[in-house]
Amino acid sequence: MHEIPINHILFLSTALFFIGVYGFLSRKNMITMLMAVELILNAVNINFVAFNKYLFPGKLDGLFFTIFIIAIAAAEAAVAIAIIINLYRSHKSIDVDEVNDMKY
Amino acid sequence: MLLENNLLNFLLVMLQELGLTAILIVLLFAKLMEGEKTSPMLYPLVMVLLLGHVLISFDGNTTGMLFSGMYVNTPLIGMEKGILGLGTLLICLQAGTWLKNHKHSTEFIMLLIATLMGMDYLLSAGNLLMFYLALELSTIPLAALCNFDLEKRRSSESAMKLILSSAFSSGILLFGISMLYGATGSLNFIEISRSFMGTEMEMLALIFIFSGFAFKIAVVPFHFWTADVYEGAPIPVTAFLSVISKGAMIFALTTMLYKVFGAYAAMWYNILFVASAITMTLGNLFAMRQMNIKRFLAFSSITQAGYLLLGLSGASAEGATSVVYFMLVYIFSNLGAFGVLALVSAATGKEEIHDFKGFYKNNPVLSWVFALSLFSLAGIPPTAGFFGKLFLITAGASRFNMPFLVIAALNMVISLFYYLKVVRAMLVEQQDEPLPTIAVPFYARIALVVCVAGVLLTGFFGQIYEYIHTLSLGF
Known part of the structure; x- marks a missing residue:
């Protein structure tokens, strides 16, 4: 049975990363933007796991990094959603186009 | 015996x-013990x-x-x-006046110190994992701090913008870290290295x-x-963002470029050259048209970041020294x-440049402090x-890249x-109803005296620069 070559996995993670960047820049809903950031972080996770498994199988650096990224992403999302809820109370919207009190 | 030594x-x-x-633990217990009102002794x-x-x-x-090289400390x-x-x-x-009327003053100081601790770990990081964790510890509480004027619409807008852009930039930084790990x-x-x-x-x-760093x-x-x-953020948080947060990130960038990417000095010199030249010029152009003092100081801090990158591009002990010294002065x-802005805003709520017309009439000392700064x-x-x-500029001049220096000058x-x-608005121009005389509380007075002394004296004591220079020689 053939193993999946690392190139394919890296292609997947790079595509996921740029989908995330595109989503972050094009979406107007804050929750969706947060999901786009999550996509970027998962692309990074895939990268770490793939590099660890294919290139440096002797050590566990990459896997540990992945676990920490998942934990931090949860903390970040918690704070971000708390802020968005507070913002919804005053603005009655979570669309970035409608939250623009400040302009030069 | 060995264990004790360790x-x-x-x-x-x-x-x-x-x-x-x-300090965080003390604050935590104080928060748990406190009843309706925070003890007046806690703040001092x-x-x-x-x-x-x-x-x-x-x-x-x-x-x-x-921790086997995860944490490094040098002088x-x-x-x-x-x-x-x-x-x-x-x-x-400086935040004392504003905090006195705030329900959650203990939490404010706690979050501020948590952020500072994250920055300390960030500077001491010797490992990318440690670096990432410290980076997040220093940015996530900051977003909560931005939202500290809970009822103000602008405060939550600014917190939303900070958390989304910092999450995005951490993502980009992490993608780079994962590539570095793969390579x-x-x-x-x-x-x-x-x-x-x-x-x-x-x-x-x-x-x-x-790019991740450039965002921060x-x-x-x-x-x-x-x-x-x-x-949008409360003024103490704006001050923190523009000075401490920026300083920590530029110190971390110094470590990253000098220690880790030392082999790529020729490449990152070009990146710094372009980034710094654009940053200085655009920051200046935008700063000229600002009417709000906080926005004006924001663009001025963007410009200062450009100068810092110029010093950083020196790639020498002088480069590191000049960056640390400039941050101290800054x-x-x-x-x-x-x-001064925090005092005025807490007393009157005014933050526009034209509000400061005739400021000298009722507040001569404060306007001199502001003008000196x-x-x-x-x-x-x-x-x-x-x-x-x-x-x-001297550090940046080590490469004899004349166009760069001319742009900076x-x-x-x-x-x-x-x-x-701004100085002219305060000292020369007049308006019918200038701002009233503003009382300066004890703590804010100490802070302002330290700032003025620092501005006036740091430059004359060459020993400070020499001392930082001896520390950074081993860098």
């Missing part, structure tokens, strides 16, 4: 972070503890490594932590990591979040300006800001225009 060593090397942890107690933290940072930092890093701690102390002192197979800074092979993947990693330092073209976040000058930011000779910029002249515009 423990003592551990305590000494990590003294600064452990001290901050102790925390200020004294923070002062102790600053004092131990400037004297005899133990060099050492802990220079200890000094940088001390500078950041000093800035945080000044901001806490070198290690997370340790020293091992990485030894195992570079000149592949494209390493260069791509450098570009991604630099607010370098053009990654500066879009800056002005809105600075304008803390005094920017916090002087923000201190702006002179120092602009780099006018007797103030320390002049020496800071002089050293940055021209920008300094242009920046005089808008700094003096």
Whole structure:
């Protein structure tokens, strides 16, 4: 049975990363933007796991990094959603186009 | 016996972070014990503890490594932590007036100190994992701090912009880190710097990591979040963002470029050249048209980031020294300006430049403090800001890249225009109802005196520069 070559996995993670960047820049809903950031972080996770498994199988650096990224992403999302809820109370919207009190 | 020695060593090397942890625990218990009202003794107690933290940072930092190279402390890093701690102390002192009427003043100081601790770990990181964790510890509480004017619409808008853009930039930085791991197979800074092979993947990693940093330092073209976040956040938080947060990130960038990417110096010199030239010019052009003082200081801080990158591009001990020295001066000058602004805003709620017309009439001392700070930011000779910029340019001149230096010098002249515009509004112009006389409480007065003394004296004591220079020689 053939193993999946690392190139394919890296292609997947790079595509996921740029989908995330595109989503972050094009979406107007804050929750969706947060999901786009999550996509970027998962692309990074895939990268770490793939590099660890294919290139440096002797050590566990990459896997540990992945676990920490998942934990931090949860903390970040918690704070971000708390802020968005507070913002919804005053603005009655979570669309970035409608939250623009400040302009030069 | 060996165990005792190890423990003592551990305590000494990590003294600064452990001290901050102790302050956090004190605050946590105070919060748990407090009833309806915060004890009036708590605030002075925390200020004294923070002062102790600053004092131990400037004297005899133990060099050492802990956790198999994950945590590194050197005298220079200890000094940088001390500078950041000093800035945080000044901001806490200035925030007193505003905090007195706030329901959650204990939480405010807790979050501020948690952020400072994250920055201390960030400077001491010797491993990419540690680096990432410290980075997040120093940015996530900041977003909560931005939202601290809970009822204000602008405050939550600025917090939203900060958390989304910092999450995005951490994502970009992480993608670069994962590539670096793939290319070198290690997370340790020293091992990485030894195992570079000149592949494209390493260069791509450098570009991604630099972009992530550029977001945090607010370098053009990654500066879009800056002005809105600075304008909406409460003034002490704006001061923290523009001085401490920026300083910590630029120190971390120094470590990253000098220690990890030392082999790619020729490449990142070009990146710094382009980024710095664009940042200085655009920051200046935008600063000219601002009417709100917080936005104006935001764009001025973008411009200062450009000068810092110029010093950083020197790639030598002089480069590191000039950056640390400039940050010290910048803390005094920017916090002087923000201190006056915080007092005015807490008393009257006014933050526009035209509100400051005729400010001299009722508040001569405060307007001199403000004017001195702006002179120092602009780099006018007797103030320390002049020496800071002089050293940055001297460090950047080591490559004889004349166009770069000419752009920097021209920008300094242009920046005089808008700094003096504010000074003119305060001292020369008049309006029918100038701002009333503003009372300066005890703590804010200490902070302003320290800032003015720093602005006036730092430049004349050459020993300070020499001392930082001896520390950074081993860098």
